[in-house]
Amino acid sequence: MKILVTGGAGFIASHVVDAYVEFGHEVVIVDNLSTGNLKNLNPKAKFIEADITDKDKIQAIIKSERPEVINHHAAHIQVGYSVKNPQFDAENNIIGLLNIMEAAKEIPIKKVIMAATGGAMYGNKKTPFTEEMKAEPLSPYGISKRAGELYLNYYHELYHIPFISLRYSNVYGPRQNAHGESGVIAIFSEMMAQGQTPIINGDGTHTRDYVYVEDVAQANVLALNSDFVGELNIGTKTEISTNEVFRKVAQAMGLVMEEKHGVERPGEQVTSSLDYSKATAILGWRPQVNFDEGVRRVVEWYRSK
Numbered sequence: 001m002k003i004l005v006t007g008g009a010g011f012i013a014s015h016v017v018d019a020y021v022e023f024g025h026e027v028v029i030v031d032n033l034s035t036g037n038l039k040n041l042n043p044k045a046k047f048i049e050a051d052i053t054d055k056d057k058i059q060a061i062i063k064s065e066r067p068e069v070i071n072h073h074a075a076h077i078q079v080g081y082s083v084k085n086p087q088f089d090a091e092n093n094i095i096g097l098l099n100i101m102e103a104a105k106e107i108p109i110k111k112v113i114m115a116a117t118g119g120a121m122y123g124n125k126k127t128p129f130t131e132e133m134k135a136e137p138l139s140p141y142g143i144s145k146r147a148g149e150l151y152l153n154y155y156h157e158l159y160h161i162p163f164i165s166l167r168y169s170n171v172y173g174p175r176q177n178a179h180g181e182s183g184v185i186a187i188f189s190e191m192m193a194q195g196q197t198p199i200i201n202g203d204g205t206h207t208r209d210y211v212y213v214e215d216v217a218q219a220n221v222l223a224l225n226s227d228f229v230g231e232l233n234i235g236t237k238t239e240i241s242t243n244e245v246f247r248k249v250a251q252a253m254g255l256v257m258e259e260k261h262g263v264e265r266p267g268e269q270v271t272s273s274l275d276y277s278k279a280t281a282i283l284g285w286r287p288q289v290n291f292d293e294g295v296r297r298v299v300e301w302y303r304s305k
């Protein structure tokens with residue numbers, strides 16, 4: 001299959017590209033390298049440097065490449081920055097998607113797969129979150145991802161373009177950017193590998209659902225051959241506190257470290273975990289890599305850098 005992957009120089013989508021290439025698919029990557037890295041590019045994929053907000057360029061690429069599937073991961077991903085600059089977030093995550101879809105409807109496309117958020121989609125509800133719960137995103141980032149899903153539903157209804165939106169929990173693994181505001185495992189691993197003690201925001205009892213990036217890539221592989229149209233949670237249904245992340249990373253590094261706490265970030269969600277039973281029923285997907293093993297692999301990667 002010919003698949004165009006946006007954001008394929010980034011953390012998650014570079015693993016998706018690797019998995020697609022391994023399964024013998026022809027992959028074209030579009031990325032503006034804003035947070036992506038040339039080092040992440042799979043050498044068997046074709047790379048085109050372009051910004052999805054550049055309507056003429058992205059539409060010309062889609063119309064000339066004519067992919068059978070578009071896997072859309074390019075996005076602005078910082079929740080905090082989306083609060084400071086919602087226009088920038090919407091420009092990338094909503095207008096960028098529309099630029100893609102307006103070209104996609106002109107070619108015989110079979111499917112669009114989009115990376116959405118499970119962590120920032122449901123608001124402050126009782127965990128685990130299910131897809132049946134009302135989407136009530138509390139940040140411009142969550143809103144733009146939900147808007148993306150509604151637009152995909154519109155393109156499905158009007159132009160019969162099937163879509164699957166994969167709502168990820170907190171994804172972690174090798175290649176994650178340790179310099180953003182999210183990705184606590186990457187941030188802790190990089191700091192500890194450099195002999196620094198990371199500061200835990202607040203008392204560290206907030207929990208998140210951490211899913212390993214290769215499991216996420218596998219969901220993107222399974223999504224290719226499914227007739228399902230709609231949203232699926234991709235997570236582990238397990239809540240892990242920031243204090244536990246600190247301890248596990250330190251342990252995997254072979255370090256004995258005192259936890260250091262700083263001020264809590266305002267507006268932080270307290271808990272988050274995703275019920276993934278729908279993804280199991282529909283795609284046959286379930287997480288394979290447990291947290292200890294995933295952290296061990298991340299630490300190994302940081303050590304080998």
Ligand SMILES: NC(=O)c1ccc[n+]([C@@H]2O[C@H](COP(=O)([O-])OP(=O)(O)OC[C@H]3O[C@@H](n4cnc5c(N)ncnc54)[C@H](O)[C@@H]3O)[C@@H](O)[C@H]2O)c1
Binds near residue numbers: 008011051169170171
């Ligand atoms: N990391 C997570 O825990 C997580 C959780 C839920 C959803 N997601 C989603 O998964 C996707 C990938 O996230 P990631 O963590 O790999 O982040 P990332 O920053 O590593 O990847 C994003 C990629 O998109 C590219 N990009 C950004 N804006 C672009 C634009 N306007 N035009 C072209 N390319 C552009 C970047 O250069 C980068 O390579 C995003 O859509 C994100 O919202 C991530």
